[in-house]
Amino acid sequence: MGNSLEVAVTKGDVSDSYKHNGTTTESGDGKTFVLATFEAKNSAESSQSLPEGTTASIQADNxxxxxxxxxxxxxxQFVSSSVKSGGSASTTVAFExxxxxxxxxxxxVQLxxxxxxxxxxxxxxxE
Structure with a gap:
């Protein structure tokens, strides 16, 4: 990204459930969750965050x-969080x-x- 913040998908998985904030959500009939872990690394000398309005999506079958x-x-929360200089942050989110x-x-996966x-x-x- 243009502000010395590198973002990557570090893990991908498929599951019929998604655990978040102490609860578990089950996928709907005929559906499943794609779980993608995003990591942001900051190589700048000051704290950085992702640009406001950054979105993530899955692209498949057009x-x-x-x-x-x-x-x-x-x-x-991941988009708005500030990553300290030399630090990193990660989150795993679900796409049904x-x-x-x-x-x-x-x-x-697109950002x-x-x-x-x-x-x-x-x-x-x-893959």
Missing amino acids: KQYDVAEPAAKQWQ VPKETVSSLGVA TYTDSGAKQIIQWNM
């Missing part, structure tokens, strides 16, 4: 799946997708943000 409702608050989607090729007025997209392909 469709987009946004962060699942139970994970939305956690994602917003049809079960057949995860067995298809071409599943990708979308605005840098100096221009829309930027970072994409990681999931």
